[in-house]
Amino acid sequence: MFRTWIAGAALSLVAGLAHAQTEVVVQYPYAELFEGTHKRIIEEFAKVRPDIKVTLRAPYDSYEDGTQKVLREAVTNQMPDVTFQGLNRIRVLVDKNIPAELDGYIAAEKDFDKQGFHQAMFDIGTASGKVYALPFAISLPVVYVNLDLAKQAGADPANLPKTWDGLIDLARKIKALGPDINGITYAWDITGNWLWQAPVFSRGGSMLNADENKVAFNGPEGQFAIRTLARLVTEAAMPNLDQPAMRATFAAGKTGIHITSTSDLNKTTQMIGGKFALKTHTFPDVVSPNGRLPAGGNVVLILAKDKAKRDAAWEVVKFWTGPKGAAIMAETTGYMPPNKVANEVYLKDFYVKNPNNYTAVSQLALLTKWYAFPGDNGLKITDVIKDHLNSIVTGARAKEPEAVLSDMTADVQKLLPKTVGSVR
Structure with a gap:
């Protein structure tokens, strides 16, 4: 009887957790480059935030395809909660008032710099003096x-x-x-x-x-x-x-x-x-x-309108661009992570063992914005x-x-x- 009660309680707890989960729908470009990357990050994210379920939509074919789809979906209210877009496509989306501002979330974070976030990261996704995106993967x-x-x-x-x-x-x-x-x-x-x-x-x-x-x-x-x-x-x-x-x-x-x-x-x-x-x-x-x-590559933006969804989406954005997510991205693609902790801690020996990856890093002083x-x-x-x-x-x-x-x-x-x- 007691065992039956324990089993029932456990099932109720699991059901309760599942019910409490907030789903965040994510869409990204270039499956051939990023499918394995995003799936690995999802696995790691689930370990620390089981209350947030990340669901991937079918990937965009390209950056242009991704931008055009978001512009269309904004009219029909069918956008994903989080989208990964080309660095040069922030402008057109902000012009249409589509993505959420991130300044409030950034300001509320404690010791954000110790997690590897820095002003140059914010600058990449800044438009009209406000931050709308955080860089995920940088290329040259x-x-x-x-x-x-x-x-x-x-x-x-x-x-x-x-x-x-x-x-x-x-x-x-x-x-x-x-x-x-x-x-x-x-x-x-x-x-x-x-x-x-x-x-x-x-x-x-x-x-x-x-x-x-x-x-x-x-x-x-x-x-x-x-x-x-x-x-x-x-x-x-x-x-x-x-x-x-x-x-x-x-x-x-x-x-x-x-x-x-x-x-x-x-x-x-x-x-x-x-x-x-x-x-x-x-x-x-x-x-x-x-x-x-x-600078090529992509940034991540929040499109969700509901506050609970936005809050959960911020946790997704923060993890994907944070030390762990950025390190996984660097290890599974040829891109560079803009996150300082990812480079200095997680990838300390990576570039020594992979000099071909370091070539782009050696050009970082030449980086400028991809023009839109x-x-x-x-x-x-x-x-x-x-x-x-x-x-x-x-x-x-x-x-x-x-x-x-x-x-x-x-x-x-x-x-x-x-x-x-x-x-x-």
Whole structure:
């Protein structure tokens, strides 16, 4: 009888806990990069907060897809409670008053700095002087080199090229190794024109002028960037591949140099499986003192409207961007954690054992914001730029990069708002 009572009480307790759980629905982009990461963090979170159930929605295909879905769902009130968005997409969501402000939650935390949170983290997700997002995963562009092919082409693994001229020259030599070998690939079509902004910013340029009413990427910096992209096609015979195909071809040992985000590092390393020696290298031709590189990656925002949901969502956000969640993210992807404790405590020995991961960390001093174009046409501008760059990569206009830049400038200028809002 007593045992029956105990069993019944235990069942009641379990049922009570289950009933008391608050569900937080989370949606994130890029399943191929982050599915395992989020599932591991959920397992760890459940150990410390069994009262909060985290449910994952089907992942967004890309950052643009994620932003467009949230904009649509905001109208129909079908948004997830928490969303992970590209660093350059905070602006458009804040303009529509969609995410919750986080300043009150941050102010209420005790010893938040001792958990690795710091002002630079808050700055990344700040708009109009208020914090709307916390960074989860940070990436920078790096060069991936197949050392086996590079050495066959005469390169010194300890002294790889640091300039575009040097890389293009090495790519030509690698291409000459065989008809089925590619010298170089460049992930120009990466989301949000990220690798269009990178060479422009690396020379000290910008996308628009300070008032954000006139295109600025048509100056010397943009001219250098567009000519360099064209040179990859005309001089280094870069094939017309999309990102997954570039990654697969490189991992198969058929490409000598691949330039993309550090976020691809873990997946690419796994795909290589020891077939050849991989070395990462810093992005070329970053000119001092104004040269910078756009920070890629994603931030986490709270979309829940109900207070109880928001409070639970804050606990999710805090754990995912805190020391434990950030360390899991770094160990399972190629991204860098912005959390200080994750880097200094949890990952103290990680970069010593994984020097390829450290390449991006070595470029952190160059970090700048991934630019988001203003106005309702912000996403459309991204597509317009991509279409013009595509005309070079396909070879259709590879021999006239200056003309492409001129047309791209005119098309983007038409889409800029006449007046710019306060969100910067």
